[in-house]
Amino acid sequence: MIFEADIRIPYRFIHDSAYIKTAVADFLELKESEITHIEVKKRSLDARKRDIKYNLKLAVYKDEKYVEQKHFFFPKPVDPEKKIVIIGCGPAGMFAALRALELGIKPVIFERGKDVRSRRRDLAKIHKEHIVNPDSNYCFGEGGAGTYSDGKLYTRSKKRGNTQKALEWFVHFGADKDILVNAHPHIGTNRLPGIIQAMRESIIAAGGEVHFESKLTDLRIENNRLKAIELNNQTWYECDQLILATGHSARDIFELLFERKIRIEAKPFALGVRIEHAQNLIDEIQYHGLHNDENLPPASYSLVTQVDGMGVYSFCMCPGGIVAPCATDAEEVVTNGWSPSKRNNPYSNSGMVVQIEPQHLMKDYQKNPFVCLDFQKEVEYACWVAGGRTQAVPAQRMIDFIQGKVSNDLPETSYQPGLKSVDLNTVLPPMIANRLKKAFTEWGKKMPGFLTNDAVLHAPESRTSSPVKIPRNDETLEHVETGGLYPCGEGAGYAGGIMSAAVDGMNCVEKIADKIAR
Numbered sequence: 134m135i136f137e138a139d140i141r142i143p144y145r146f147i148h149d150s151a152y153i154k155t156a157v158a159d160f161l162e163l164k165e166s167e168i169t170h171i172e173v174k175k176r177s178l179d180a181r182k183r184d185i186k187y188n189l190k191l192a193v194y195k196d197e198k199y200v201e202q203k204h205f206f207f208p209k210p211v212d213p214e215k216k217i218v219i220i221g222c223g224p225a226g227m228f229a230a231l232r233a234l235e236l237g238i239k240p241v242i243f244e245r246g247k248d249v250r251s252r253r254r255d256l257a258k259i260h261k262e263h264i265v266n267p268d269s270n271y272c273f274g275e276g277g278a279g280t281y282s283d284g285k286l287y288t289r290s291k292k293r294g295n296t297q298k299a300l301e302w303f304v305h306f307g308a309d310k311d312i313l314v315n316a317h318p319h320i321g322t323n324r325l326p327g328i329i330q331a332m333r334e335s336i337i338a339a340g341g342e343v344h345f346e347s348k349l350t351d352l353r354i355e356n357n358r359l360k361a362i363e364l365n366n367q368t369w370y371e372c373d374q375l376i377l378a379t380g381h382s383a384r385d386i387f388e389l390l391f392e393r394k395i396r397i398e399a400k401p402f403a404l405g406v407r408i409e410h411a412q413n414l415i416d417e418i419q420y421h422g423l424h425n426d427e428n429l430p431p432a433s434y435s436l437v438t439q440v441d442g443m444g445v446y447s448f449c450m451c452p453g454g455i456v457a458p459c460a461t462d463a464e465e466v467v468t469n470g471w472s473p474s475k476r477n478n479p480y481s482n483s484g485m486v487v488q489i490e491p492q493h494l495m496k497d498y499q500k501n502p503f504v505c506l507d508f509q510k511e512v513e514y515a516c517w518v519a520g521g522r523t524q525a526v527p528a529q530r531m532i533d534f535i536q537g538k539v540s541n542d543l544p545e546t547s548y549q550p551g552l553k554s555v556d557l558n559t560v561l562p563p564m565i566a567n568r569l570k571k572a573f574t575e576w577g578k579k580m581p582g583f584l585t586n587d588a589v590l591h592a593p594e595s596r597t598s599s600p601v602k603i604p605r606n607d608e609t610l611e612h613v614e615t616g617g618l619y620p621c622g623e624g625a626g627y628a629g630g631i632m633s634a635a636v637d638g639m640n641c642v643e644k645i646a647d648k649i650a651r
């Protein structure tokens with residue numbers, strides 16, 4: 134028989150299986166010798182009080198054999214007559230391809246960037262030589278922005294689709310099974326490239342195609358229907374079902390759609406800075422004075438407030454992480470953050486951003502779909518100039534920023550291309566800087582110790598989500614005016630992270646499969 138048990142245990146016993154077995158036996162009034170296996174179904178940490186606890190949902194096997202499920206991906210033989218073309222090999226594109234294979238449809242992916250291995254060399258060039266390859270960087274290449282991301286897999290979009298399947302596929306391709314049970318699943322940047330490569334190998338083995346260094350450069354539309362796509366400015370490819378999953382940084386795609394009169398719209402997004410603290414400090418704040426405790430994960434935080442009518446919040450917080458240079462073009466700087474699976478770097482970083490609506494920037498914003506994108510570009514360019522026209526970022530200590538004082542010196546941070554001491558009030562628009570200052574002061578009171586001059590701000594954090602939307606029909610998921618075009622994932626405005634992009638990719642394929650079947 135299999136019993137369910139919900140128990141709460143003191144945090145220090147989380148790795149003590151004998152303690153957990155005794156607690157479960159007491160809870161279910163069983164003899165310990167009768168318990169053949171305990172499977173964790175859900176695990177969450179409750180550190181709100183000093184008495185830190187783990188909540189565990191368990192399946193307890195009594196005189197029953199446990200069989201571990203290791204395989205979750207079951208492709209069908211592909212029917213060569215049924216094909217879906219996918220632009221972009223990020224989470225949206227890859228999960229679309231995997232789902233197509235499960236439905237017996239052949240996916241053909243075209244990706245502007247390189248495979249994960251070759252891509253790594255281009256990342257090294259950003260770090261060491263300040264050279265940004267516009268087709269191969271932290272956002273572009275196999276696995277998209279997801280490959281060298283932090284790999285946090287939480288999502289608020291469970292209603293949008295099958296998030297459980299997405300997690301199971303990550304496990305199938307090499308992620309730790311813990312992601313299926315942890316309240317805040319995380320893979321880590323060191324593990325993601327191998328998983329992405331395994332996904333690609335399976336897509337090809339199951340009958341799909343993946344083409345790197347193949348950039349979508351034009352579209353042929355006839356009578357409001359997609360007919361063909363152009364790759365690398367030279368080859369035309371007939372295509373009447375296209376999933377466009379090019380991510381939030383493919384600015385040339387937004388321009389192409391605009392030129393071809395395919396409707397796009399300005400979309401709200403968020404912009405600010407990436408802050409870095411010592412991880413020990415964040416642990417002490419969140420764990421009531423504790424740090425470096427092997428039974429507790431490096432602590433995180435989530436902060437949100439309203440300042441003068443606009444939302445200000447922490448974004449993509451990375452405990453034990455690294456601040457990463459995420460520009461996709463030469464004359465810009467952009468930051469983001471990641472962490473390895475063990476989250477064992479001495480720093481914690483997080484985006485600190487202000488939510489911007491198109492109407493904050495322009496009254497008649499409906500007339501200009503690029504209003505948010507242009508604002509994003511201007512800030513990234515201003516920071517690049519202020520940083521010395523390299524990939525060094527303008528940076529400032531936290532209290533110096535609030536006081537409008539250039540920092541006399543800057544501590545070492547995890548950001549490898551280097552820092553330049555700048556008063557960020559001179560590069561961030563006042564609408565952003567002033568609200569961040571007020572929010573920091575408020576959060577300093579809420580989390581004593583958080584507001585410190587040992588924390589460093591890196592500017593800007595600007596690629597939080599897409600500043601442009603490619604509108605689609607809610608029912609068919611096709612573009613509102615162009616048949617056969619399926620705007621998908623974060624770049625289209627329908628996802629805000631790895632999981633929601635993955636689920637959106639699967640959803641688009643299901644709609645196309647229905648259409649093919651009809």
Ligand SMILES: Cc1cc2nc3c(=O)[nH]c(=O)nc-3n(C[C@H](O)[C@H](O)[C@H](O)COP(=O)(O)OP(=O)(O)OC[C@H]3O[C@@H](n4cnc5c(N)ncnc54)[C@H](O)[C@@H]3O)c2cc1C
Nearest residue numbers: 221223225245273277278282283285349380622623630631
């Ligand atoms: C450093 C970093 C850390 C992050 N951490 C997290 C995290 O912890 N959790 C989380 O949920 N999200 C995180 N994200 C965000 C996450 O990676 C994205 O939300 C997600 O990858 C979006 O998926 P997507 O498939 O929609 O787009 P993308 O991943 O952006 O993929 C789009 C792909 O399209 C390709 N492409 C673009 N233009 C063309 C073209 N013209 N022709 C062909 N191909 C093209 C690009 O090269 C790219 O590979 C992070 C991002 C970064 C950069």
